[in-house]
Amino acid sequence: MNAEHRPADRSRPPLPPGPKGRGIRHVLGRLRDFPKVLNGLRGEYGDVVSYNLLNRRFVAVCDPAAIREVLVTKQRSFHKTFGYKDMRPMRNPTIASGDGDDHRRRRKLYQPSFGKKGMAAYSEIMVEKAQAMRERWSDGEVIDGAGEMHELAMNVAITAFFGRDMRVDPKIGQATVDGCIWDFTLRFLPFTALLRALPLPGNLRARRAWKAMDEVVYEVIRRARDRSRDRSDLISLLVRAEDDEGVERAFSDEEVRDEAFVLLMVGHDTSSSAMTFCLDYIARNPAVRDRLEEEVDNVVGSRPIEPADSARLPYATAIFQEALRQSPPLYFLGREAIEDCVIGGYFIPKGTIVQTYFRPAHHNPHYFESPGEFRPERWMDDADLRHMKQSYFPFGSGARMCIAWNFATREAVYALASIVQRWRVEAVSLKPTRINSAGVYRISEGLPLRVRERKAQVTGSHRPPPPSPSCPWMDSPPRPETRQ
Numbered sequence: 501m502n503a504e505h506r507p508a509d510r511s512r513p514p515l516p517p518g519p520k521g522r523g524i525r526h527v528l529g530r531l532r533d534f535p536k537v538l539n540g541l542r543g544e545y546g547d548v549v550s551y552n553l554l555n556r557r558f559v560a561v562c563d564p565a566a567i568r569e570v571l572v573t574k575q576r577s578f579h580k581t582f583g584y585k586d587m588r589p590m591r592n593p594t595i596a597s598g599d600g601d602d603h604r605r606r607r608k609l610y611q612p613s614f615g616k617k618g619m620a621a622y623s624e625i626m627v628e629k630a631q632a633m634r635e636r637w638s639d640g641e642v643i644d645g646a647g648e649m650h651e652l653a654m655n656v657a658i659t660a661f662f663g664r665d666m667r668v669d670p671k672i673g674q675a676t677v678d679g680c681i682w683d684f685t686l687r688f689l690p691f692t693a694l695l696r697a698l699p700l701p702g703n704l705r706a707r708r709a710w711k712a713m714d715e716v717v718y719e720v721i722r723r724a725r726d727r728s729r730d731r732s733d734l735i736s737l738l739v740r741a742e743d744d745e746g747v748e749r750a751f752s753d754e755e756v757r758d759e760a761f762v763l764l765m766v767g768h769d770t771s772s773s774a775m776t777f778c779l780d781y782i783a784r785n786p787a788v789r790d791r792l793e794e795e796v797d798n799v800v801g802s803r804p805i806e807p808a809d810s811a812r813l814p815y816a817t818a819i820f821q822e823a824l825r826q827s828p829p830l831y832f833l834g835r836e837a838i839e840d841c842v843i844g845g846y847f848i849p850k851g852t853i854v855q856t857y858f859r860p861a862h863h864n865p866h867y868f869e870s871p872g873e874f875r876p877e878r879w880m881d882d883a884d885l886r887h888m889k890q891s892y893f894p895f896g897s898g899a900r901m902c903i904a905w906n907f908a909t910r911e912a913v914y915a916l917a918s919i920v921q922r923w924r925v926e927a928v929s930l931k932p933t934r935i936n937s938a939g940v941y942r943i944s945e946g947l948p949l950r951v952r953e954r955k956a957q958v959t960g961s962h963r964p965p966p967p968s969p970s971c972p973w974m975d976s977p978p979r980p981e982t983r984q
């Protein structure tokens with residue numbers, strides 16, 4: 501234990517071990533391939549590692565029990581990191597950036613938007629968009645699986661968020677997200693305010709896109725405030741959210757507008773990346789693909805896919821769960837310690853940036869047998885579920901767990917079922933997939949896949965009643981954080 505890691509006060513646990521110095525090597529490595537840098541650090545120092553970056557103390561946490569401490573049992577000791585604050589074009593805190601009481605209030609107001617009425621409407625849209633996508637393909641064609649999933653996720657998002665009556669150009673949605681990511685990157689550079697003010701092409705493009713998106717969002721808000729019309733799009737449900745006393749306008753118009761930008765930002769790249777990985781894993785694992793085809797043939801057959809099918813396709817759901825285990829789109833989460841605390845047996849001083857890394861936890865052999873293998877079946881064995889969930893965080897955990905886990909799961913299951921019902925997906929190349937881990941963990945440079953029409957497989961449809969909805973991701977569905 502070096503001097504820095506020895507406790508000053510003997511009753512205090514030690515600081516986590518890690519390399520000394522300002523860590524320029526890690527900054528450079530981080531820009532290139534942080535998962536690789538992290539693996540090196542873990543090999544040398546273990547699953548809770550401390551390092552300094554530009555005069556700030558960071559702690560990387562890969563141990564599942566310590567991750568739970570950060571996200572669940574000791575979550576009150578942490579806030580979201582500075583990267584989430586002062587995000588553009590938001591003008592107020594949002595569900596993704598607010599902390600404490602502010603976050604609890606927003607989370608509660610969001611709940612009805614992911615309730616029965618909303619989910620029924622979103623599901624119909626997901627099925628419709630997935631079917632429209634597959635009808636564009638032709639037998640033997642090589643499609644770009646990544647591009648298709650990207651487009652599908654955007655089409656679902658803009659229709660589910662803004663409603664069928666709003667004709668939103670997906671390009672505006674994409675430019676809005678790109679603008680948010682551009683500005684998010686500026687947040688991490690010196691002289692952010694100056695960089696934001698300069699007429700850089702990225703700034704100009706972002707402003708144009710945000711202005712166009714503002715027009716869309718404020719029009720939806722205007723329509724939603726008119727109570728004579730029934731609406732079930734996500735933004736309208738937020739507009740109509742009532743507080744505990746039943747007082748309307750719990751969210752101001754400007755707050756709803758900010759939440760709309762956040763939803764586009766967090767609800768698109770994540771889903772598109774996860775669905776792309778599903779296609780990649782299916783194409784590379786013919787036995788998995790065969791079993792999925794069999795399930796879809798037995799359950800859906802030749803009839804149109806219907807929203808209730810999401811609960812009748814456990815193997816498709818397991819493929820999604822396994823893809824999220826192997827390749828979680830949000831592969832780490834950042835928090836700032838707002839008070840001194842102890843994580844994984846180590847002392848974490850106030851102000852430390854703690855990052856919980858999920859990929860190492862998802863590959864921990866104590867929780868997952870043969871973790872490198874893509875085995876959806878592991879999610880269908882009830883005996884192992886409780887054990888595996890101890891080390892599984894694709895949607896985060898605790899009071900901030902992804903509010904849209906059900907949305908994302910259904911979206912992927914409908915996409916898989918729609919594709920497989922008509923097409924066999926074949927890998928064009930078996931070379932290792934190239935990954936981009938800057939931001940969302942995703943496949944870079946596209947995913948070429950050959951699609952072949954399936955003909956004889958449509959045998960009939962067995963329509964078991966859908967099981968009662970439950971959360972496949974954790975033992976009990978997440979609840980808003982309550983005061984202890």
Ligand code: HEM
Pocket residue numbers: 595596597607763766767768770771774828829830833834893894895896897899900901902903904905907908
């Ligand atoms: C496979 C797709 C998705 C993955 C892997 C994913 C993952 C996550 C994770 C890990 C968090 C926790 C963030 C934290 O603790 O700091 C989160 C939060 C969130 N997600 Fe998702 N997400 C997905 C899809 C979506 C979609 C489609 C939407 C919107 C429709 C969405 C909306 C949100 C929101 C609003 C939050 C903030 C919740 C809070 O802080 O209370 N997500 N997501």
